[in-house]
Amino acid sequence: MSLFIKKSIYFLVFFLTIYLFIYICISRFFLKTTPSNSIYIYGDSQIVQGIDLNELKNKTGSYIYSAARHGSGIYDFYYFVKSVPKKSKIILSISEHTQIRPDINEANTSPLDLSSLKKIYSSDYSIAGFKNILKRGIKLPRANYFKTQQNLYPYNDSINLHTQLPIFDELYSKSTSEKINYKQDMYIKGIKSLIEKDCNITFIEFPYNKDLSNLESKTRLNKRLNVFRKRVSEEYNNFKIDTFFLNSNKNLMYDYTHLNNQGAFILTQILAEKINASNFNITTMFIVKQCE
Amino acid sequence: MLFNSIDFAIFLPLVFFLYWFVAKNNLKLQNFIIVTSSYLFYGLWDWRFLSLILFSTIIDYSIAINLNSNESKKIRKFLLWISILINIGLLGLFKYYNFFLDNFITTFAFIGMEIKANSLNIILPLGISFYTFQTLSYTIDIYNRKLKPTNDFIAFAAFVSFFPQLVAGPIERATHFLPQFHKKRTFSYPKAVDGMRQILWGLFKKVVIADNCAKFANVIFNNHEAYSGSTLILGALFFSFQIYGDFSGYSDIAIGTSRLFGFNILQNFKLPYFSRDIAEFWRKWHISLSSWFRDYIYIPLGGSRVSGLKKIRNVFIIFILSAFWHGANWTYFFWGLLHALYFSIILLTKKNRNNLDIVAQNKKLPNIKDIVNILLTFSFVVFSWIFFRAENISHAFSYLATIFSKSLFSCPNLLELKHAIVCLILIIVMLISEFITRKLEHPLKFNETLFTRKLRWLIYIIIILLIINFPGEKQNFIYFQF
Numbered sequence: 001m002s003l004f005i006k007k008s009i010y011f012l013v014f015f016l017t018i019y020l021f022i023y024i025c026i027s028r029f030f031l032k033t034t035p036s037n038s039i040y041i042y043g044d045s046q047i048v049q050g051i052d053l054n055e056l057k058n059k060t061g062s063y064i065y066s067a068a069r070h071g072s073g074i075y076d077f078y079y080f081v082k083s084v085p086k087k088s089k090i091i092l093s094i095s096e097h098t099q100i101r102p103d104i105n106e107a108n109t110s111p112l113d114l115s116s117l118k119k120i121y122s123s124d125y126s127i128a129g130f131k132n133i134l135k136r137g138i139k140l141p142r143a144n145y146f147k148t149q150q151n152l153y154p155y156n157d158s159i160n161l162h163t164q165l166p167i168f169d170e171l172y173s174k175s176t177s178e179k180i181n182y183k184q185d186m187y188i189k190g191i192k193s194l195i196e197k198d199c200n201i202t203f204i205e206f207p208y209n210k211d212l213s214n215l216e217s218k219t220r221l222n223k224r225l226n227v228f229r230k231r232v233s234e235e236y237n238n239f240k241i242d243t244f245f246l247n248s249n250k251n252l253m254y255d256y257t258h259l260n261n262q263g264a265f266i267l268t269q270i271l272a273e274k275i276n277a278s279n280f281n282i283t284t285m286f287i288v289k290q291c292e
Numbered sequence: 293m294l295f296n297s298i299d300f301a302i303f304l305p306l307v308f309f310l311y312w313f314v315a316k317n318n319l320k321l322q323n324f325i326i327v328t329s330s331y332l333f334y335g336l337w338d339w340r341f342l343s344l345i346l347f348s349t350i351i352d353y354s355i356a357i358n359l360n361s362n363e364s365k366k367i368r369k370f371l372l373w374i375s376i377l378i379n380i381g382l383l384g385l386f387k388y389y390n391f392f393l394d395n396f397i398t399t400f401a402f403i404g405m406e407i408k409a410n411s412l413n414i415i416l417p418l419g420i421s422f423y424t425f426q427t428l429s430y431t432i433d434i435y436n437r438k439l440k441p442t443n444d445f446i447a448f449a450a451f452v453s454f455f456p457q458l459v460a461g462p463i464e465r466a467t468h469f470l471p472q473f474h475k476k477r478t479f480s481y482p483k484a485v486d487g488m489r490q491i492l493w494g495l496f497k498k499v500v501i502a503d504n505c506a507k508f509a510n511v512i513f514n515n516h517e518a519y520s521g522s523t524l525i526l527g528a529l530f531f532s533f534q535i536y537g538d539f540s541g542y543s544d545i546a547i548g549t550s551r552l553f554g555f556n557i558l559q560n561f562k563l564p565y566f567s568r569d570i571a572e573f574w575r576k577w578h579i580s581l582s583s584w585f586r587d588y589i590y591i592p593l594g595g596s597r598v599s600g601l602k603k604i605r606n607v608f609i610i611f612i613l614s615a616f617w618h619g620a621n622w623t624y625f626f627w628g629l630l631h632a633l634y635f636s637i638i639l640l641t642k643k644n645r646n647n648l649d650i651v652a653q654n655k656k657l658p659n660i661k662d663i664v665n666i667l668l669t670f671s672f673v674v675f676s677w678i679f680f681r682a683e684n685i686s687h688a689f690s691y692l693a694t695i696f697s698k699s700l701f702s703c704p705n706l707l708e709l710k711h712a713i714v715c716l717i718l719i720i721v722m723l724i725s726e727f728i729t730r731k732l733e734h735p736l737k738f739n740e741t742l743f744t745r746k747l748r749w750l751i752y753i754i755i756i757l758l759i760i761n762f763p764g765e766k767q768n769f770i771y772f773q774f
Contacts, residue, residue, distance in 0.1 A: 001312060001479045008488075015753060019760075135298070139761045 023140055027111055030141040034065055034085065039275075040146070041066040042080045043093030046206040049153050049258040051091070052268040057148075059272030062089070065146030072098070073106020074125070074186045075133045078116040081190045083145065087198045089280045091271075092191075093206065096216070096225045097257065099183045100175040103129030110145075112137035123186055152261035153254035159209055160255045168212055168256065172219040180224045188231055195235060200280035203232060204271070207246065207290040212256040229285060236283045243287040244270055252290060293336050295545045296499050296766070303333065304549065307455075311553055312479055319476055323450045326553070330455035334418070337459075341417040344382060349452045351378050352427040356434045356441035368435060375431040379424045386416055391620030419459030421617055425584055427452055430466035432588055439467050447473040456549035460542050462560040462580035469557070477554035487551030489736035494544025496755050501722055502537030503764025504715045505530040508706070513681055516691050521700030524691060526712070531681045532674045533719050536565065539578070544734060563730050565673070565723070566651045566658075568665035570634045571644040573673060581617070585610045596639060603639055608632045618680075623688060627679040634672060650730055718758075 039062045041047060047068045057064045067080045077094075084090065103126040110116070112134070120130060194201060208216065216222060233239040246252055252263030259267060267288055278284060293299050307329040315321035335342050355375045362368050400407045430451075433439040442448050451470045457463075512519055512527030519527070543560035550557045560579050567573035574582045586595075593606045608629075615628025638644045651666070652658040658666065682688035706712055725735040738748055 001481075004479070004481050004484050007485075011749065011752070014749070015756060018753060019757075131298075140757075 023111075026141050030111065030145045034146065035063050037061075038063040038065055039089045039091060040080075040084050041068050041091045042072075042077065042084075043068045043091075043204075044072045044095055044098050045070040045258060046095045046097075047091070047093040047204070048150060049254065049260075050093075050204075050206045050264050050267060051150075051271070052152060052261070052264045053148060053150050055265055055268040056272055059269065060275055064148060066148070066150060067146055068093070069107055069109055071101070071105070071107035073101065073103070073108040073129075074183065074190075075106070075108040075116060075120050076110045077187065077190045078119050079110035079113055081193045081197075082113060082116055084194070084197070084199065088200070090194065090199050090201045091204060091275075092194075092201050093204045094187050094228065095206065095257075097171075099180050099187070099225060099228060100171060100221070101183075102174075102179075104132065106132070107136075108133045109136050111141040119189070124182060125186075152264050153258055155250070155260045155262050156254070157251055159251065159253050162255060163257075165211060165215060165256070169215060172216065172221055175221055177221065177224045180221060184228050184231060187228075188235070191232060191235060201283055202275065202278075202280060203283075203285035205285070205287045206257075206259065206267075207253075207288050209253050209256040210290070232285065238282055240282050240284045241287065242274065242284050243289060244274075245289050245291050246270075247291050293333050294766075295542065295549075296495060299336070303329075304552075308552060317476065317478075319474075320444075320446065322477065323444075323446045323473055326450040326455070327446055327453060330450070330453035330458055333455040334453065334458060337418050338415075341420075344417055344420065345423060345453055346449075348379060348382065348423065348427050349449050351375065352431050352452075353442075353445055353448050356431055357443070359431065359434045360441045372431060372435045376428065379428050383420055383424050386414060386420055388616070388620045390414075422461045422463055423452055423458060425463045425581075426466075429463070429584065429588065430470065433466050439470070442470060442474070444474065454550070454555075456546040456553075457557060460539070460546070461578075462543055462546065462557055463584055464557060464580065465584075469555075472555050479554065483551050483554070486737060487548040489738075490544050490548030490551065490734045492548075492752060492755055493734045493736045494541040494546075494548060495759055497537040497541030497544065497722065499541075499759045499763045500537075500718060501715075502534045502541060503766060504711075504718070504762070505534035505537060505764070507764050508712055508715065509534050509681070512706070513691070516687075516694060519694070520702045520705050521695045521697050522702055523704040523706050524695045525700070526704050526706065528674050528678050528681075528695075530712075530715075532565075532677050535677065535680075536561075537722070547733075559733055563651065563726055565670055566666055566727060566730070567669050568647040568651065568662055569638055569643065569669055570631060570672065571638050572647040573669055574631075574635070575648075581614065585614055589613065596644070600640065604636045607636050607639060611635065622685050623679050623682050626685060626688065627676050630672075630676045630679065652730075714762075718762075 039056070039060065041051060041053075041064065045068075048066070048070060051066075053064045053066060056062075067076075067083070069076060106129060108129075117133070120133065191201070207213075216225075229241065233241075246263060246266050248262065248266060250262055252259055252266065254260040254263075271286065274284075274286065293303060307325065310329075311322055311325050315325050331342055331345075334345065352375055355371050359368055359371050362371070397407050430439070430448075434441050442451075448470070450473050451464075451466065454464075454469075509527055509531040512523060513531065516524055516527070540561040547557045547559070558580065562576040562579065564573050564577035567576055590606055590610045593609065594602055595606060596603050598606070611628040611632035612625065615624040618624045618627075635644070647665075651662060678691055679685075679688045682691060729735040729737065736751070740748075743751075
């Protein structure tokens with residue numbers, strides 16, 4: 001019996017040592033250094049599908065690195081905040097759905113990092129959500145945290161209805177002002193850290209399909225969600241809100257919340273022009289809308 | 293509690309510690325620990341259904357004692373039927389009531405009669421088909437005087453509820469398993485190490501193979517209209533390996549865990565996808581269930597020692613019962629029917645006992661004839677799995693219609709093709725490992741002179757890395773629903 005336990009412990013320690021070694025090595029490679037003229041992108045699926053990385057690179061002449069992931073959560077954001085170099089130029093999207101997404105549904109696929117975990121642990125983040133972070137983070141990091149390529153959703157004449165409106169309705173009805181407030185607090189904390197790192201941020205809000213926008217505007221949470229813009233602006237002395245429209249005869253949405261490749265292409269062209277004009281000198285929040 | 297969960301990773305060492313260190317050589321206390329931990333294991337899913345297990349245990353325990361003390365044939369038969377009716381009655385109520393009611397209403401509606409009846413709003417208790425069959429085997433064996441009843445209620449309760457195999461088998465026979473609860477169990481180092489290895493292999497099959505295959509099988513089966521015939525074949529293949537990885541993986545974990553506690557559970561799978569005919573397949577797939585049906589239904593009905601027509605009748609009876617054992621759905625019925633048809637042909641041509649040996653025995657590779665037979669049998673099995681996996685009969689036929697269309701000859705149009713290819717490579721690795729070690733219970737049963745400790749540890753590390761880093765979407769074990 002004692003031999004069995006002794007050998008089991010030996011193996012466990014041996015395995016953990018090897019795993020930790022590989023984990024640290026890959027993490028170093030994972031966050032390899034990036035050139036100085038770079039733009040970093042962070043957000044959830046809206047920005048993953050909403051920006052054409054190649055087009056942005058061509059139009060701005062900068063290297064584009066995206067840490068945006070589908071369903072990304074607050075831990076992903078803190079990991080991004082920690083990983084992005086000082087004085088970076090960042091395009092940031094904290095979508096409304098990110099603010100109302102329950103902790104347990106957040107993807108949080110970023111590798112384990114003690115300082116980011118500590119921030120989460122010291123907040124009111126749920127135990128189940130925290131367990132998810134650990135479970136996903138234990139996997140060895142996949143090569144390249146910052147992506148330079150992204151597959152966009154294909155064009156279709158009509159939107160894909162894989163997620164029906166009642167599901168969004170349920171999502172809105174389940175969320176409370178307190179929950180949104182708590183999520184916004186956590187994101188603002190992250191934004192403050194980016195400001196402390198002298199990062200220049202461009203915020204962006206992506207369009208929703210008009211049926212979803214109508215639904216969302218009728219909810220009691222609408223006001224609470226709009227407060228986020230105000231809270232972000234309060235962090236800056238010089239803050240601008242710029243609304244622009246996507247003009248096209250074609251359908252630019254893939255589904256209720258994501259642009260398709262045509263929509264992403266048009267949006268990226270306009271965004272690149274505006275970025276080139278301002279060069280991140282004035283912190284701007286772009287609110288993108290679709291023409292009726 | 294799932295075997296591939298953090299909860300189980302904490303639960304197992306705790307029970308192991310209590311069992312070997314607190315109970316030490318006290319057999320009664322060890323059995324008591326097994327019962328309480330098994331009830332906890334089950335109760336964490338839904339404590340309300342613990343009463344069903346307890347009820348079943350009390351009924352069969354007392355009936356068995358009465359069966360033994362009674363000499364009257366009539367009373368003995370009566371007692372046996374009480375046990376059968378109660379056990380099958382519970383199973384029927386929870387598993388088949390709504391199904392038969394719906395079909396009853398539909399049939400009467402077809403002839404213009406409207407029947408109003410309320411279906412029950414109940415969930416299927418986890419593992420009910422498994423522990424019901426296990427306790428039934430006990431009373432039937434006592435009735436047939438193959439076994440003496442136990443007077444130790446705790447030992448019997450431990451036999452019924454033994455957590456490693458409570459919810460998805462293997463279905464153990466009382467004649468083999470119950471005596472182990474009465475014997476003093478001492479810790480055996482080689483047995484425990486072997487158990488750990490088998491758990492590791494089971495986890496690999498479940499987490500890496502089955503869960504990754506499930507991802508593709510689910511997408512393809514749920515949206516089959518969007519895919520070409522060739523992709524649907526890929527979907528059926530993925531499901532075939534999902535169900536194999538899932539169920540044989542579960543059995544491996546169950547057997548391995550039992551070994552840690554000093555028990556021996558019989559093998560449930562023996563390379564079924566390398567079978568050369570369907571009879572061999574059923575001797576190697578879910579062995580504990582097929583042998584249960586063989587011993588308690590097929591042989592009492594006369595088995596294959598009766599006239600031609602009766603033989604066929606018996607085959608159809610066990611396959612259809614086996615189909616409905618899996619669930620109350622006509623898809624299972626079609627699946628059973630297909631197997632019964634194929635098996636009948638083999639039985640009538642007297643080829644059902646052609647392949648009793650291990651494939652490629654005393655050779656490295658099977659011969660051409662064996663390879664052709666393996667591929668043919670495997671194709672048939674994959675074909676029948678389509679019915680097993682389909683939501684309903686029309687779904688199955690629509691799936692088949694798309695397979696046998698022009699698009700069969702096009703390139704598979706699957707998103708994440710790279711991931712699918714990696715998954716196929718891992719399936720091949722699993723099959724090769726199991727084939728090479730086909731005479732052993734599992735591929736990690738190393739010959740320690742050939743495999744040095746360094747090599748063994750390297751293999752363990754690779755497998756654990758795969759389990760941590762290449763898991764599919766977490767799925768419930770498929771056989772939990774049965």
